Amino acid sequence: xxxxxxxxxxxxxxxxxRYDLGSVTAFKGIAEGVENSNFLLHTxxxxxxxxxxxxxVKAEDLPFFVGLMQHYAAKGLACPRPVTDQHDQALGELxxxxxxxxxxxxxxxxxxxxxxxxxxxxxxxxxxxLAGQDxxxxxxxxxxxxxxxxxxxxxGARANSFSSGLSExxxxxxxxxKDNWPHGLPEGxxxxxxxxxxxxxxxxxxxxxIDFYFACHDILLYDLAICMNAWCxxxxxxxxxxxxxxxxxxYQNIRxxxxxxxQSLPVLARAGALRFLLTRLYDWFATxxxxxxxxxxxxxxxxxxxxxxxxxxxxxxxxxx
Amino acid sequence: xxxxxxxxxxxxxxxxxRYDLGSVTAFKGIAEGVENSNFLLHTxxxxxxxxxxxxxVKAEDLPFFVGLMQHYAAKGLACPRPVTDQHDQALGELxxxxxxxxxxxxxxxxxxxxxxxxxxxxxxxxxxxLAGQDxxxxxxxxxxxxxxxxxxxxxGARANSFSSGLSExxxxxxxxxKDNWPHGLPEGxxxxxxxxxxxxxxxxxxxxxIDFYFACHDILLYDLAICMNAWCxxxxxxxxxxxxxxxxxxYQNIRxxxxxxxQSLPVLARAGALRFLLTRLYDWFATxxxxxxxxxxxxxxxxxxxxxxxxxxxxxxxxxx
Numbered sequence: 001x002x003x004x005x006x007x008x009x010x011x012x013x014x015x016x017x018r019y020d021l022g023s024v025t026a027f028k029g030i031a032e033g034v035e036n037s038n039f040l041l042h043t044x045x046x047x048x049x050x051x052x053x054x055x056x057v058k059a060e061d062l063p064f065f066v067g068l069m070q071h072y073a074a075k076g077l078a079c080p081r082p083v084t085d086q087h088d089q090a091l092g093e094l095x096x097x098x099x100x101x102x103x104x105x106x107x108x109x110x111x112x113x114x115x116x117x118x119x120x121x122x123x124x125x126x127x128x129x130l131a132g133q134d135x136x137x138x139x140x141x142x143x144x145x146x147x148x149x150x151x152x153x154x155x156g157a158r159a160n161s162f163s164s165g166l167s168e169x170x171x172x173x174x175x176x177x178k179d180n181w182p183h184g185l186p187e188g189x190x191x192x193x194x195x196x197x198x199x200x201x202x203x204x205x206x207x208x209x210i211d212f213y214f215a216c217h218d219i220l221l222y223d224l225a226i227c228m229n230a231w232c233x234x235x236x237x238x239x240x241x242x243x244x245x246x247x248x249x250x251y252q253n254i255r256x257x258x259x260x261x262x263q264s265l266p267v268l269a270r271a272g273a274l275r276f277l278l279t280r281l282y283d284w285f286a287t288x289x290x291x292x293x294x295x296x297x298x299x300x301x302x303x304x305x306x307x308x309x310x311x312x313x314x315x316x317x318x319x320x321x
Numbered sequence: 322x323x324x325x326x327x328x329x330x331x332x333x334x335x336x337x338x339r340y341d342l343g344s345v346t347a348f349k350g351i352a353e354g355v356e357n358s359n360f361l362l363h364t365x366x367x368x369x370x371x372x373x374x375x376x377x378v379k380a381e382d383l384p385f386f387v388g389l390m391q392h393y394a395a396k397g398l399a400c401p402r403p404v405t406d407q408h409d410q411a412l413g414e415l416x417x418x419x420x421x422x423x424x425x426x427x428x429x430x431x432x433x434x435x436x437x438x439x440x441x442x443x444x445x446x447x448x449x450x451l452a453g454q455d456x457x458x459x460x461x462x463x464x465x466x467x468x469x470x471x472x473x474x475x476x477g478a479r480a481n482s483f484s485s486g487l488s489e490x491x492x493x494x495x496x497x498x499k500d501n502w503p504h505g506l507p508e509g510x511x512x513x514x515x516x517x518x519x520x521x522x523x524x525x526x527x528x529x530x531i532d533f534y535f536a537c538h539d540i541l542l543y544d545l546a547i548c549m550n551a552w553c554x555x556x557x558x559x560x561x562x563x564x565x566x567x568x569x570x571x572y573q574n575i576r577x578x579x580x581x582x583x584q585s586l587p588v589l590a591r592a593g594a595l596r597f598l599l600t601r602l603y604d605w606f607a608t609x610x611x612x613x614x615x616x617x618x619x620x621x622x623x624x625x626x627x628x629x630x631x632x633x634x635x636x637x638x639x640x641x642x
Contacts (some may be wrong), residue, residue: 008432009430010432023523025428025429025523030351032349040349042427107347109330199508274436
């Protein structure tokens with residue numbers, strides 16, 4: 001959590017000339033999102049978040065992300081709405097970086113979501129999946145099966161220095177997922193990073209999703225598997241089947257899962273766990289010990305992967321026939 | 322600039338039970354202040370800043386700081402106003418740290434203040450100095466003449482690794498300041514860290530001071546000297562006499578300086594420069610290169626000190642007879 005780019009009052013004032021937001025009443029760097037620089041921006045017209053995109057987000061992907069938020073917001077879904085300038089452009093440039101102003105979304109992210117929060121999540125996720133069906137732009141997932149061998153090679157032998165035998169285990173898992181990858185499942189726009197950090201609540205009401213910068217076109221069920229991994233395990237990594245039942249039931253109230261999707265849940269749960277195990281391992285070795293950015297522990301996703309490896313049937317996740 | 326302590330929604334909710342602020346609508350870590358953890362807190366009742374005091378601020382000093390903000394706010398001066406709980410207590414505890422909620426102060430800090438901003442600063446500083454005269458609590462300055470030899474010893478020979486001959490120069494300067502320290506000047510509560518970061522403006526109006534956690538009882542003119550050093554030099558470290566004239570004139574419109582104060586400006590300008598040279602040098606060697614906290618460059622204050630060493634008379638600073 002850090003603000004990477006320092007924006008001066010002069011830079012900001014020059015940038016805001018393009019918008020009809022009135023004069024600035026407050027401007028502060030905020031610790032939200034790990035990949036970009038985010039600022040709280042209060043003006044005479046209201047409250048906003050200003051994001052400067054740092055290098056990890058590709059500039060050519062930005063129209064996809066911005067258009068997606070506009071698409072959802074136009075349909076009344078709860079997410080930040082991009083603010084356009086006098087020429088109807090949402091994306092601008094500030095301090096040499098692509099920059100975007102979005103509306104301020106009320107809500108607080110939960111550290112320890114409860115079972116009823118998982119139901120709210122399931123419902124909202126299904127609504128986003130349906131709302132994304134007619135989104136015109138395309139963006140393939142750049143962190144899926146085809147991309148993992150490369151990431152695994154970059155981590156290399158260091159995996160074993162993290163945990164003995166881990167390298168062999170990941171190699172076998174990659175082979176298993178390649179052989180068992182499901183085909184013919186419903187696809188569409190997925191959020192792909194819907195951790196509790198990225199979901200806001202106002203008391204028990206889900207007030208919106210944020211941080212769409214991993215969104216892409218992929219298997220819809222994969223998004224649900226990522227959510228199950230992120231929301232339905234306890235701090236000791238025990239699986240909480242009540243939370244998963246709530247998640248799936250609320251999701252299916254909006255978009256019932258097909259039989260083939262249900263059958264594919266165990267393999268996509270493994271896939272979702274491996275994806276975060278790999279990126280966390282990579283970041284673990286890429287981040288200096290002394291850095292103030294808190295590294296996320298890869299072992300959490302190693303344990304989740306091991307749990308999924310022991311599961312044989314989707315009913316073990318609380319998903320009903 | 323970083324958020325050091327992570328506060329969960331559960332911790333926050335439990336903490337806020339003591340207050341009458343309604344439920345939380347937003348909560349985000351903000352990059353404000355280097356020493357403490359600061360959070361933006363929006364509730365049904367309004368906008369606030371929550372501060373957790375990390376170890377650099379001494380717990381026993383907190384009643385002084387909090388009482389001072391209450392004292393200023395009660396007199397209508399522009400600064401954050403501490404929010405009290407149902408038992409009329411401002412200081413609480415959160416995540417094992419002393420915690421304080423203050424009102425949200427509108428305004429933006431300036432990267433490059435202009436001459437007219439220095440006039441606003443001078444006026445507000447004099448008003449704060451006068452308003453502090455009847456503040457009941459005491460806190461001696463812990464970063465003044467008596468404390469510098471110790472700090473200098475901790476830096477030791479590394480000063481010369483920063484700049485050749487620096488150690489000898491600082492030793493001589495410490496001796497000079499000890500021999501020439503002014504006595505009998507008006508004293509009172511000073512802010513002691515009134516850099517542009519800590520002064521908010523709304524357009525050209527000064528909207529308030531923040532970050533009173535170096536405030537203490539000391540020579541009032543020393544505060545003015547610190548402001549001159551921080552506000553009246555250009556990015557290339559050239560002294561801008563117009564800015565200093567504006568600062569002093571506006572200050573004197575509210576509190577005219579005594580003859581002895583004017584005579585003491587050159588020595589206190591040197592003292593103010595040495596204080597920040599020493600702390601920046603100390604932090605320079607104490608902060609790892611890779612840390613995301615941006616180290617402040619000691620050479621800026623070395624150049625300012627060298628400038629002041631060449632000044633003979635207060636009129637050279639634009640201060641009139």
